[in-house]
Amino acid sequence: MNLSLSGKKVLITGANRGIGKAIAHLFAQQGAEIFLNGRDETALAQLKDELVATYSATVHLAIFDVADVESVKQGFRTLFAVTKSLDVLVNNAGILDDALIGMVSQAQIQQTFSANTFSVLYCSQYAARMMQRNKQGCIINMASIIGRVGNAGQAVYGGSKAAVIGITQSLAKELAAQNIRVNAIAPGFIDTDMAHSLPDDKFQQRLDSIAMGRIGSPEEVAKVALFLACDLSSYVTGQVIGVDGGMLI
Ligand code: NAP
Numbered sequence: 001m002n003l004s005l006s007g008k009k010v011l012i013t014g015a016n017r018g019i020g021k022a023i024a025h026l027f028a029q030q031g032a033e034i035f036l037n038g039r040d041e042t043a044l045a046q047l048k049d050e051l052v053a054t055y056s057a058t059v060h061l062a063i064f065d066v067a068d069v070e071s072v073k074q075g076f077r078t079l080f081a082v083t084k085s086l087d088v089l090v091n092n093a094g095i096l097d098d099a100l101i102g103m104v105s106q107a108q109i110q111q112t113f114s115a116n117t118f119s120v121l122y123c124s125q126y127a128a129r130m131m132q133r134n135k136q137g138c139i140i141n142m143a144s145i146i147g148r149v150g151n152a153g154q155a156v157y158g159g160s161k162a163a164v165i166g167i168t169q170s171l172a173k174e175l176a177a178q179n180i181r182v183n184a185i186a187p188g189f190i191d192t193d194m195a196h197s198l199p200d201d202k203f204q205q206r207l208d209s210i211a212m213g214r215i216g217s218p219e220e221v222a223k224v225a226l227f228l229a230c231d232l233s234s235y236v237t238g239q240v241i242g243v244d245g246g247m248l249i
Contacts, residue, residue, distance in 0.1 A: 005230060006031035009086050011079065013066050013123060014093025016043040018192030019142065022218035023090055023225050028057035030226060035079060037062040037093070066093045066119035067111070076126035085134050088229045089127040091120045091164075092142045096194050098153045109156050116160035120167055124182075128175060137180040140228050141168045145188045145244050161186075165240055172238030181237040183228045188244025190216045211246030
């Protein structure tokens with residue numbers, strides 16, 4: 001059984017900070033060849049240097065906007081010129097833009113679904129084509145506890161993440177015969193810029209709802225992503241794994 005990611009080629013979207021960055025660190029430590037996606041080339045170049053210096057990892061930049069279908073197409077074209085195979089796709093990029101339903105604008109709906117949901121379809125489509133060539137692969141989608149149980153003020157975000165769960169379960173069924181596993185992680189409240197974008201009262205409310213009494217770390221989400229990416233989970237597909245410290249919303 002191979003518990004490391006040695007020799008695996010991994011694309012991580014939204015890798016320049018938060019959960020994506022933690023996944024990049026852990027996967028590089030485990031020997032993966034990493035393709036760092038995002039829009040902030042300076043931050044990603046800095047992360048690349050960090051991963052190379054710390055783990056002697058092989059790291060590439062994959063600069064594209066996952067919310068834009070043409071940008072994703074061009075991004076995968078560039079990636080394909082570098083590597084003909086992809087073992088793992090982590091659809092991590094996402095945005096949070098809370099608003100009560102009466103206040104939600106059409107632009108918010110479109111931006112949230114483009115970044116959180118359509119991006120998963122766009123990237124999975126291109127990645128699955130690459131994985132199908134080798135008859136193996138693994139897709140990990142970052143959903144959310146809000147996509148499972150909902151929350152006031154989060155109809156758009158919750159809907160975008162519930163859709164990610166539907167996509168995960170459908171792709172798992174569709175791609176299983178080609179030995180491509182598709183799973184989702186549903187984080188609860190994780191210590192990143194996204195969590196800190198909440199107003200103080202909402203931040204405290206979330207903390208109070210966590211049975212373990214503390215916010216989660218991006219590294220704790222990354223460990224579950226590692227489980228899903230490596231052979232430890234070789235017979236796991238179509239699952240949604242909560243990483244939420246017993247959060248009750
Ligand atoms: P974060 O710190 O805000 O980081 C989000 C990342 O996604 C950033 O790197 C951002 O890049 C990238 N991104 C956003 N839109 C993008 C686009 N169109 N194209 C490429 N990259 C894009 O958030 P996080 O907490 O790490 O969240 C990571 C994932 O976990 C998200 O899908 C989020 O919904 C999910 N999640 C987080 C929590 C939590 O409590 N933190 C809970 C549940 C689920 P830029 O720097 O360019 O903006």
